[in-house]
Amino acid sequence: MVLMILPLVGAVSVSESLVALTTLCLVYLLLKFLRSDIPQGLRRLPGPRPLPIIGNVLQVGNRPYLSLTAMSKRYGPVFKIQIGMRPVVVLSGSETVRQALIKQGEDFSGRPDLYTFRFINDGESLAFSTDQAGVWRARRKLAYSALRSFATLNGTSPQYSCMLEEHICKEGEYLVEQLNKVMKADGSFDPFRHIVVSVANVICGMCFGRRYDHDDQELLGLVNLSDEFTQVVGSGNPADFIPALQYLPSATMRAFVSLNARFNAFVRKIVVDHYATFNKDNIRDITDSLIDHCEDRKLDENSNVQVSDGKVVGIVNDLFGAGFDTISTALSWSVMYLVAYPEMQERLYQELKNKVGLHRSPLLSDKVNLPLLEAFILEIFRHSSFLPFTIPHCTTKDTSLNGFFIPKDTCVFINQWQINQDPEIWKDPSTFNPERFLSDDGTELNKQEGEKVMIFGMGKRRCIGEVIARHEVFLFLAIIVQRLHFRTMPGDPVDMTPEYGLTMKHKRCHLRATMRPFDVQ
Ligand code: HEM
DSSP: OOHGGGGTTTTSSHHHHHHHHHHHHHHHHHHHHHHOOTTTTOOOOOOOOOOOTTTTTHTTTTTTHHHHHHHHHHHHHHHEEEEEEEEEEEEEEEHHHHIIEEEEEEOOOOOOHHHHHHHHGTTTTTSSOOOOHHHHHHHHHHHHHHHEEEEEEEESSSSSSSHHHHOOOOOHHHHHHHHHHHHHHHBBOHHHEEEEEHHHHHHHHHHHHHHTTOHHHHHHHTTTTTHHHHHSSSOOOOGGOOGGGGGOOOOHHHHHHHHHHHHHHHHHHHHHHHHOOOTTTTTOOOHHHOOOHHHHHHHTTOOOOOOHHHHTTHHHHHHHHHHHHHHHHHHHHHHHHHHHHHHHHHHHHHHHHHTTTTOOOOGGGGGOOHHHHHHHHHHHHHHHHHOOOOOOOOOOOSEEEEEEOTTTTTTEBBHHHHHHOOTTTTSSSOOOGGGGOOOOTTBBBOOOTTTTOOOOOOOOOTTHHHHHHHHHHHHHHHHHHHEEEEEEEEOOOOOEEOOOSSEEEEEOOOEEEEEEEOOOO
8 A cells, every 4th residue: 555655756766655653653653652550440531542643633633613513422531632743632511610710710721832822912911821720820810800990980971880881881882883984985885894892992992091993994904804813723723733834834823923923013002101201190091000000019919029120011912812812703703693683683673663762872771671682692602602712722631531631731622612612502503593592581681591501601710700791792782683674795695604714704795784763861
């Protein structure tokens, strides 16, 4: 067989090819031999047989959420694949994931050292870097408290319960005006293009105390290229696992590196301005509050962890990055589902009309009266599973799960998509049906059912922006559904096929919207 292939090798001689093949086989056998021993009482992880050098890359393919879900049916909720030379454990099934991330949370709380992660936030990212546990914990605590305190600050007008609500409502109104303007000028609009600026402005308001115009080229250049970022950092990118690929020219990788450099420079410039105008008695935003922490050296008084000023202030880069792409993706999908299910759009509008009226914009306090809208959002999270895997995890010590041995420093993928599509949890999982989250009479949200949806991860690495994200998706959506009627372009059906990445996007497209009657009193 080998000899049959050899003539195809072209310029390379037969003897050179034989040497190369023998070396490959020897390396493969050596690696097999070096496979870790399994402690007594534990089992070796099941999984598909890997090919030499490339491992299971071909079986994983370019839609890992589908291929790894199919493999979980065959090998169970804990199995191992190999991407290149690197073993990766894949977890699915709600119970198994809960066991790993909550009950054995410490063991599974690390991040793997992946090539692409080194470019994010200059390798100092809170979410993606391999920060040692104490440093990561201190930074996470700081990020969480900065986010919470700036979200819950009082708004400038009593109608808003907090600053976050005020930012979102104002940006929601601008978005409606903007879409109306673009419709008048062009007759159609690209939903992601405009939503992303509005959402970025909310997090910019909190992080940097400023907002940008919808035509600001600097911001547009950054936020509208987030597809390139998320496609590269999606779980299973071969460049992360096969070192040779890092040295091959790749246009996608070049774009990724350049986008990160621009993003870092954008945030760095704002941080430098903040240092220059910093006044301890007037903390304007999250950047100021992080600078203040550095000045006070108050960081994590309970432990002796030393975190550099760069790592503290660099947190704002993570908050800004995580704060716009995820929420804009959720909202852009929401608009796609509105046009794909027009009768649902009409029911949501009627709910808003009846419960909020058409004389004022919806507020967070209206949430309890809008169960259909809440159910619609949960079903978008579940059905699209636009964050199909969490950010990859890594074991922090030798551990075991469901009786299988998992060595320290093993990369772990958590398949959220599988949980959201699991027929053991959901009836007709592929059907889009918000009613699954409503009580039998349709008047109340079934919160227990809602908690089964997995989109924010769980346990120690669970998303720290979850509350903000849920408020933001709710309010933006309530505002645009109350004010606009969305439709597809004539003869242009909706394409709901996701493009794989850390956050999966729908294909860029054009839609139409017309203003609904609205009368502010
Ligand atoms: C719909 C919107 C969002 C979704 C679906 C989402 C989802 C996630 C997921 C799945 C993770 C990884 C969990 C893991 O690795 O196990 C994560 C981490 C994170 N998220 Fe979010 N997120 C959203 C919005 C936000 C927002 C608005 C912020 C901040 C303003 C934020 C900040 C973070 C940070 C800092 C981490 C890293 C946590 C860590 O590694 O300790 N996210 N998010």
